[in-house]
Amino acid sequence: MRHVIPSAGAAAESAARKKRDKHSELESRYVFVRFADETAGCWGSDAKKFVAEIGRRRLRESGYYSRAGSRHVLSTNEIIDALESFNDEEDVRGIDVYIDPPCGGSISDGDSGEEDCDNINRLNRHQLLAPAEMVVLQREETNGDDTTDNEVLVNPTSTAQIFEPISTASVTVANPRRGKRSNIRPRKWIKRDLRLQGNEWSPPPPHVVLTLTKESEPIEFFELFFNEDVIRYIVRHTVMYAVEKHNTSFCLSGDEMYCFIGILILSGYAPLPRRRMYWESNEDTHNVLVAKSMRRNRFEEIFRYFHVADNRNLCTADKMAKIRPLFNIMNEKFLVYAPIEKNFSIDESMIPYYGRHGCKQHIHGKPIRFRFKAWVAATRLGYCLQVDLYEGRSEPRDTGLGQHVVTKLTNKVKSEFPDTQFSVYCDNFFTSPGLLSALKSSNVKITGTVRQNRVDKCPLMEVKSCKKQARGFYDYRLDTNDNICAIRWNDNSVVTLLSNEFGVHPVQKARRYSVAAKQKIHIDQPNVVHQYNRYMGGVDRLDANIGVYRIAIRGKKWYIPILMWLVDVTVNNSSLLARSLGANVDTLEFRRSIARDLLQKYGSGKTQPGPQKPVRTTVPISVRKHAAQHIIVTGQATYYWTKEECGTRRAGQKMCHCPGRDTTQTCALRAVTPPVPALASADCEPPAYFETCEFAKIMPRREVLRQLDELSRLPETYSGLVSFPG
Structure with missing residues (x-):
């Protein structure tokens, strides 16, 4: 590294010197050239001289080389100006523009644009100032219908500097009669100001009428986006991925997924170095709410199989196919519930990632140097309207990258509100x-x-x-x-x-x-x-809101940081939606409320193995000690009253509980037999009936479906006796 520090190209010079010392005996018999270049694009001095000599000899043999022994080369910007005044009636097959390395090859391209830019309108400043030369390919008619191509080097008539031509990178300009130049609109610039347009803007009617108010709980706003359909979608693909990994006994419910997301949100404002520390018994790291809501091994198992796409139906051309379906779903919900404003901005948002992936980018000097890039359209306060992940050149386009991104995101917003005028701000x-x-x-x-x-x-x-x-x-x-x-x-x-x-x-x-x-x-x-x-600062506000309490739990899979970022964006949108209705709550308290409610509402109460405290019940002793068909199994045995038989209690209300170990596995219903009347209780007449629900340690899915089918064939009289948790 000490050879790279002084200047660009030092590593190439060092490699060339080593080759020269190693093969010094070849110079007496052969023309030995040490050709060395760096990954960033810098060449060694011998390599530059070698390529320049090849260019000189080629020009000399073609008759285009100047007699004076040196040529004045125009810059790329000057050649582009010459192209714009080119006569379209010329019989030209094509034009090639050869651009030398910017600044003599001493710097590399650190621009955040495309790496394989082939459009002269998208070149950066260093490329426009770099020396270049233009070769015009003309067609010359001969006897018959055959044509031959002649190369004509366009020599400049004036210049400001003398450069040593080294033709390396090339940008091909299409035929002027058929190329991109035909899309350039004529401009007529005059010294005049733009008149201020005073059109009044009225918000469009909402697609969905919200029943929430400023008094609603934060979890209600969050569940607008992560509703039951989205949770069911994630659960289905997570189970499919577990089966694909040969774990056929893996089972997951919607409540567990809600609890899993709640733990992720909690890690944003209460981060720990390791995620297992939330379940430790040490007082300095133990989190009671997390430990009571879900067991550590269960969380690890869900995190291992967390998935949002079907691997059997992935688009091979899409590098983000494993997360694209969920992003499409959330983009629709972001627009449906968005507090629409006239003004919104479009900019890039950074998703930190330090692993290996073809879409990961590095920009030196940025706050987040290694990251995925996402194009985001956001309102002034940071509400995310649309998001599109950048994966490089993945689809053909006729415009530059910046114009393509703005047009794509704007068209998505306009598709939902076609009659609304919007003002877009971008850098x-x-x-x-x-x-x-x-x-x-x-x-x-x-x-x-x-x-x-x-x-x-x-x-x-x-x-x-x-x-x-x-x-x-x-x-x-x-x-x-x-x-x-x-x-x-x-x-x-x-x-x-x-x-x-x-x-x-x-x-x-x-x-x-x-x-x-x-x-x-x-x-x-x-x-x-x-x-x-x-x-303009809407996307920056979004990044600031996310960056303060970003989810701290990390995973080894490349798509985990992107999915965590999407959850953070959803929490941010939920808080801004609540504020638009008049709620007065800060970001931290809003996030804490969502995490607490998710864990308390959907978390399971039992976490510690071993004997538990006896459960207090109000079931009459005569019913609880009645032995007929009262089967106590390993797991839980739950008994229910029915509305017809007990008018003083709700239908499906738990009446007695046989304690056991909750294995969180598949729930299997026992075969239903005609109910046996229990002893009459003093406070509830007439007698009640009960039915059992057994939690088996291992119960195949096929057996569960068979028992459910048998259960559905029972008379309607016993339908109220059934409850299927999960």
């Missing part, structure tokens, strides 16, 4: 004039920062000149074709924005600290900047 990774033009027909307004090379030749003041102006200076232009306003504003640094909704006026005021005056002063701020700062 410079997504914004471009093409995006604003594309969504204009969908009644969607876009406002966002934009990179300097994506303004379609808007004649704004240069950045260097703008920096020399006073703080608060701004310049603006308006595209009259698509009604797009471009603004460049000088603050701590120069920022450029595009919008088809807001312009410069009315000019706002911003407070900034002045070093010269040694106090805070007021500077001019365009209205578009004020609106952008007000509504």
